Amino acid sequence: MKRKISILGSTGSIGRQALEVIEKLEDKFEIIALTAGSNINLLNEQIKKFKPRYAYANDLKAIEGAEPLSLEEICSNKENDLILVAVSGKIGLKPTVTAINNGIDIALANKETLVMAGDIVMDLARKNGVKIIPVDSEHCAIHQCIKNILQVDKLIITASGGPFLHKSVEEMKNATVEQALAHPRWNMGRKITVDSATLMNKGLEVIEAHHLFNMDYDKIEVVVHPQSVIHSAIEYVDGSVIAQLGIPSMHIPIQYAITYPERYEGIKTHSFSFSEIARLDFEEPDWDKFKALSLAYQAGNIGGSATVCLNAANEEAVFAFLDGKIKLFDIIDTVERMMNLHNTKANPTLEEIFEIDGEIRLKTQELLLKLA
Ligand SMILES: NC(=O)c1ccc[n+]([C@@H]2O[C@H](COP(=O)([O-])OP(=O)(O)OC[C@H]3O[C@@H](n4cnc5c(N)ncnc54)[C@H](OP(=O)(O)O)[C@@H]3O)[C@@H](O)[C@H]2O)c1
Numbered sequence: 001m002k003r004k005i006s007i008l009g010s011t012g013s014i015g016r017q018a019l020e021v022i023e024k025l026e027d028k029f030e031i032i033a034l035t036a037g038s039n040i041n042l043l044n045e046q047i048k049k050f051k052p053r054y055a056y057a058n059d060l061k062a063i064e065g066a067e068p069l070s071l072e073e074i075c076s077n078k079e080n081d082l083i084l085v086a087v088s089g090k091i092g093l094k095p096t097v098t099a100i101n102n103g104i105d106i107a108l109a110n111k112e113t114l115v116m117a118g119d120i121v122m123d124l125a126r127k128n129g130v131k132i133i134p135v136d137s138e139h140c141a142i143h144q145c146i147k148n149i150l151q152v153d154k155l156i157i158t159a160s161g162g163p164f165l166h167k168s169v170e171e172m173k174n175a176t177v178e179q180a181l182a183h184p185r186w187n188m189g190r191k192i193t194v195d196s197a198t199l200m201n202k203g204l205e206v207i208e209a210h211h212l213f214n215m216d217y218d219k220i221e222v223v224v225h226p227q228s229v230i231h232s233a234i235e236y237v238d239g240s241v242i243a244q245l246g247i248p249s250m251h252i253p254i255q256y257a258i259t260y261p262e263r264y265e266g267i268k269t270h271s272f273s274f275s276e277i278a279r280l281d282f283e284e285p286d287w288d289k290f291k292a293l294s295l296a297y298q299a300g301n302i303g304g305s306a307t308v309c310l311n312a313a314n315e316e317a318v319f320a321f322l323d324g325k326i327k328l329f330d331i332i333d334t335v336e337r338m339m340n341l342h343n344t345k346a347n348p349t350l351e352e353i354f355e356i357d358g359e360i361r362l363k364t365q366e367l368l369l370k371l372a
Helices: 013-024 040-050 071-076 089-101 112-128 137-145 169-173 177-181 190-198 200-213 251-259 291-302 306-322 328-341 350-371
Strands: 003-008 029-035 054-056 082-085 105-108 132-134 152-159 220-224 230-236 241-245
Touching (some): 013 040, 013 251, 029 040, 054 071, 071 089, 089 105, 105 251, 112 200, 132 251, 137 230, 137 251, 177 190, 190 328, 200 220, 200 306, 200 328, 291 306, 291 328, 306 350
Parallel strands (some): 003 029, 003 082, 105 132
16 A cells, blocks of 8 residues: 655755655655745656646645645645655744644644644644654654653753864854855755754754653753754663764654654665764864854743744844844844743743744844844
């Protein structure tokens, strides 16, 4: 039986790689829907090649060869066995909740969904018997290492350190958009690449891990590992450490997430070789230079709407940086100022989360106008 899958964000970095995985495993998958934002040409090419029944793009009328549907309609279609949520930013939350409410399993790349509403999303998934399989390589690694969560003492999340790992604060302060987008290990979408340069991405991943694995923040550690070969690890209560290793390629975690619990050769090109890798380095994160990481732990520990604030302020500031309106360090200063101004609401409902998200974005945009 083919697994019926829809891909939200098929024109993005994760979405395109997911289609490469599916091409290798075409006897295992039937594509129900593909979706884009504005890249309608690529979406129409994908429709021609993969023949989904439904599709979404910001301009529904421009879709050729598939029936246009909204993201909500796609995620309400119970024909789907699985939905890969690979849109970037806050737009991932609503469709993910819709899919969970319809009992459809999720392969989750969109970490912002759990940063904004992790308590609600994980609770809904439990109640609806829905599996959430992480696509993020770190969480995918942890998912593979854990047998019994009750025996786990600590999650160890690795970070490549991004393009400014060994650069001075001054160099980082004056970084251009091009320098921030030149990630040494991963080729990703623009928003996540800037988040990786500030290490906010690692902070968002810590919050994501807290929700996915129900682990306290003081039991989630970040270690810088520039080679990105160990994708993450766990420490059991008896001191044994289990890590997952692999070449730095998103094809592997994507394939793991969409084929789970099966495993196939699929996208594998060559065998892993310890002698080719030769060495693995580790270091403590520089907490002063990468303040985003502390801010994310702070927001996570406060809980409630604090992580909604962190996420919204960061997303708006990253867009402003990408538009050349502010400097790289202004992103983190902006997030910190918005967090200081925010009155946290404990246990917000989904409606309140969207409302707070909107308010924070407006206030952040006002602040950014003054900086620009
Ligand atoms: N890339 C990675 O290696 C990686 C690794 C781990 C986790 N993730 C996470 O995966 C998610 C996607 O990352 P990415 O790097 O693949 O991002 P990306 O390359 O920017 O792709 C984003 C996708 O979302 C679509 N999209 C954007 N705005 C939209 C809107 N308003 N409505 C509907 N669709 C919209 C884009 O469509 P158009 O391009 O057509 O506008 C594109 O298909 C992020 O949450 C990221 O944190 C990514």
